[in-house]
Amino acid sequence: MVLTNLPGIGERLMKRLDDHFGGRHELLKTLESGDISRIAEVEGISVKRALSLAREYNGAEATFLATPEAEKLHGQLISSMQAFASNAASSSRMQMLMPLHQIDERRERCKQMMSFATEAPEAFAHLKALFKNLSYTRRPTQRYERVIVSQQEHPEWNQYVRILTPSSQESWKDYTVFKTVTWIGRHGPEDVPPGWLVLPEAGRSDVMVPEYTLDWFTNNRKALKVILDLMQWKNEGKNSIHPTLNIIFDETEGLDQLTTVFAMMSDSGDVETMEEIRDGLWNMAKRLEEDLNQRISSGMETASLDLTGSDMLEALADAATFQRKLASATEDVITDILEQGRNELSQYLEASGLQAPFDLYATNWPVKLNRGVLDKINDELERRINDCRNDHLLRLATKLADLKPLCETAIQRLIEHDMWYSITAWAMHHNAQLPELVHHGIWFEEGRHLFIDGEVQPVNYGLGLAAPKGDQQPIALLTGANSGGKTTLLELVAHVTILAHMGLPVPAQHAFIGRVEALHVLAKSSGTQSAGALETTLVDLAQVVSNTQPKLILADELEAITEPGAGARIIAGMLRAAQQQANSSMVLVTHLAPAILDAYGSDDLRIDGIEAKGLDEHLELIVDRTPKRNCLARSTPELIVRRLVERSSGDAKNVFSDILSLF
Numbered sequence: 001m002v003l004t005n006l007p008g009i010g011e012r013l014m015k016r017l018d019d020h021f022g023g024r025h026e027l028l029k030t031l032e033s034g035d036i037s038r039i040a041e042v043e044g045i046s047v048k049r050a051l052s053l054a055r056e057y058n059g060a061e062a063t064f065l066a067t068p069e070a071e072k073l074h075g076q077l078i079s080s081m082q083a084f085a086s087n088a089a090s091s092s093r094m095q096m097l098m099p100l101h102q103i104d105e106r107r108e109r110c111k112q113m114m115s116f117a118t119e120a121p122e123a124f125a126h127l128k129a130l131f132k133n134l135s136y137t138r139r140p141t142q143r144y145e146r147v148i149v150s151q152q153e154h155p156e157w158n159q160y161v162r163i164l165t166p167s168s169q170e171s172w173k174d175y176t177v178f179k180t181v182t183w184i185g186r187h188g189p190e191d192v193p194p195g196w197l198v199l200p201e202a203g204r205s206d207v208m209v210p211e212y213t214l215d216w217f218t219n220n221r222k223a224l225k226v227i228l229d230l231m232q233w234k235n236e237g238k239n240s241i242h243p244t245l246n247i248i249f250d251e252t253e254g255l256d257q258l259t260t261v262f263a264m265m266s267d268s269g270d271v272e273t274m275e276e277i278r279d280g281l282w283n284m285a286k287r288l289e290e291d292l293n294q295r296i297s298s299g300m301e302t303a304s305l306d307l308t309g310s311d312m313l314e315a316l317a318d319a320a321t322f323q324r325k326l327a328s329a330t331e332d333v334i335t336d337i338l339e340q341g342r343n344e345l346s347q348y349l350e351a352s353g354l355q356a357p358f359d360l361y362a363t364n365w366p367v368k369l370n371r372g373v374l375d376k377i378n379d380e381l382e383r384r385i386n387d388c389r390n391d392h393l394l395r396l397a398t399k400l401a402d403l404k405p406l407c408e409t410a411i412q413r414l415i416e417h418d419m420w421y422s423i424t425a426w427a428m429h430h431n432a433q434l435p436e437l438v439h440h441g442i443w444f445e446e447g448r449h450l451f452i453d454g455e456v457q458p459v460n461y462g463l464g465l466a467a468p469k470g471d472q473q474p475i476a477l478l479t480g481a482n483s484g485g486k487t488t489l490l491e492l493v494a495h496v497t498i499l500a501h502m503g504l505p506v507p508a509q510h511a512f513i514g515r516v517e518a519l520h521v522l523a524k525s526s527g528t529q530s531a532g533a534l535e536t537t538l539v540d541l542a543q544v545v546s547n548t549q550p551k552l553i554l555a556d557e558l559e560a561i562t563e564p565g566a567g568a569r570i571i572a573g574m575l576r577a578a579q580q581q582a583n584s585s586m587v588l589v590t591h592l593a594p595a596i597l598d599a600y601g602s603d604d605l606r607i608d609g610i611e612a613k614g615l616d617e618h619l620e621l622i623v624d625r626t627p628k629r630n631c632l633a634r635s636t637p638e639l640i641v642r643r644l645v646e647r648s649s650g651d652a653k654n655v656f657s658d659i660l661s662l663f
Helices: 011-021 024-033 047-057 068-082 088-094 103-119 121-131 210-219 221-236 243-250 258-266 270-300 309-317 319-352 371-429 486-501 531-546 564-579 593-600 636-647 650-661
Strands: 147-149 162-164 181-184 196-199 361-363 436-438 442-447 459-463 475-480 510-514 518-522 551-556 584-589 606-610 612-615 621-623
Touching: 011 024, 024 047, 024 371, 068 088, 068 371, 068 486, 068 518, 088 371, 103 121, 103 243, 103 371, 121 221, 121 243, 121 371, 196 371, 210 221, 210 258, 210 371, 221 243, 221 258, 221 371, 243 371, 258 371, 270 319, 270 371, 319 371, 442 486, 459 486, 475 486, 475 564, 475 593, 486 510, 486 518, 486 551, 486 584, 531 551, 531 564, 564 584, 564 593, 636 650
Parallel strands: 147 162, 147 181, 181 196, 436 510, 475 584, 475 606, 518 551, 551 584
Antiparallel strands: 442 459, 442 510, 612 621
16 A cells, blocks of 8 residues: 555655654554554644544445434443453554454454454453553664664664765774674674664665564563463463464464573673683682792692701802702792682683783782783773673674564454454444345344343344344334433444444344445534525435445434424424335334325335333333334333423422323
């Protein structure tokens, strides 16, 4: 898809998107994943706009929800399912669920996950503990001190590091002022300075900034651990594994090295060992000096020098001769102990690959180690540490870079699995079932409104060819008591229709849903409209009821847009037009059924009624929420007045009694 073809995406916004995501590839992956919060990080894009962009990119059909009220009900259903999401990523992904998009594929996913929940409940429950740690992958956001020196452009790294182009007069030595450098191409250093990487021009871009790759894995460690846990679960599996769980396990294919690489991240091996040697070198040298002097002193306590009289005279005449005799007498003891000291320092340095040099000592007695030699050992350790760190960093970054796209894909697919897991948990909570999709109409048994607190009375209702014989008229007027549940039933019909066209379970024991291309939900008007507003509303209604598009229209007290007499005639005309469309169905809640029938001019219009049967012992309404066919239901006001007669006294009781007699 060409993104600039999407509404509202111009060149300037396209550039901001590309810059923010570091390239088109990352942008497209984010749109496909439905990571709304990340898209909304871009300057000038709100959360609502980000959601719209992601839906449009994923090919979601926006025309099905044909009215603001239909969109509102869809949003409420999504929010209801989001309450069961294992994590924020799955919750965000659910917002991509739009009607008419991938219905059959979604139904199959629901069937698989619902089967898993029923047939392997323990494994299903265990999966939630793993999925709760899933999240969208997050890129590092900081800039690194590393500098890329290259003759080529590398726009993918612009937001993370400085990228410099050497002139023909410059050599690699001109860049040693930088602590960490990635030199790309020819004429680089043969002996790589500390903190440098030297890569060929045709080398991999994803290892140019190894710190970025390591930080990516560190930032996403929690989500990556889900992959590790799934691999461990798979390897420990002793009994037969449910096919759906096997599909989830398959998402970890090709990631067997992840465990080893994670261990490498926390274990820098030789680097840490050499750092410990370097950090302890001077303390070790000081202790060695003191120890050697102590050992020589102890060794000399038993030493003696025999001098004859002539030796003494010779010493008086030539002090140097005496010094030689004295040195000869002590040489064996001192030489042996100094050799021991050199061996001990070599043992200390052994893990670094260094040995104590022969010029270790500045003086033999008292023993003093050569500070210049120790400085050279320290510098060599520093060089080897940097070389080892660079080797480890590059080796680790290369392994991680190989795994990174596989990990990103696995996490994205696991989020998708978790979305269906969460939808299944929602469906089980509401005892929702997958409906059968048919050609025309709607019918459900024991349907339950999702947003009513307390005990919900199940309802059977439908119309069109999906309904049982006798209820197959495509249009119905719904009448009945105030607070009897007419609007609630209308919303339930909308819920079932929206969910079915999203490929999801519906809150009913059984349901048959005819495929339509649009759902028009017309909410109750807040009052009589002005002439101009009424004209606009009537034009819109005429277009809806007269077009040939397969659709379901749910209207709540449409007569409220104007005075009752005119309202009944307008509705009758609209019903006549709707009756001519074989692919349309319509339910209209009204209090003007008799007047509408008169204006309609025919008695074949179906009227359903939700009846209030009376008052119980607590003077509360007794209502059968399932509409009766061909029934003009009694109005509630009569029962309310009857209740007021029972509850009032004095003059008020007389007034209400008089009103009751008028019914």
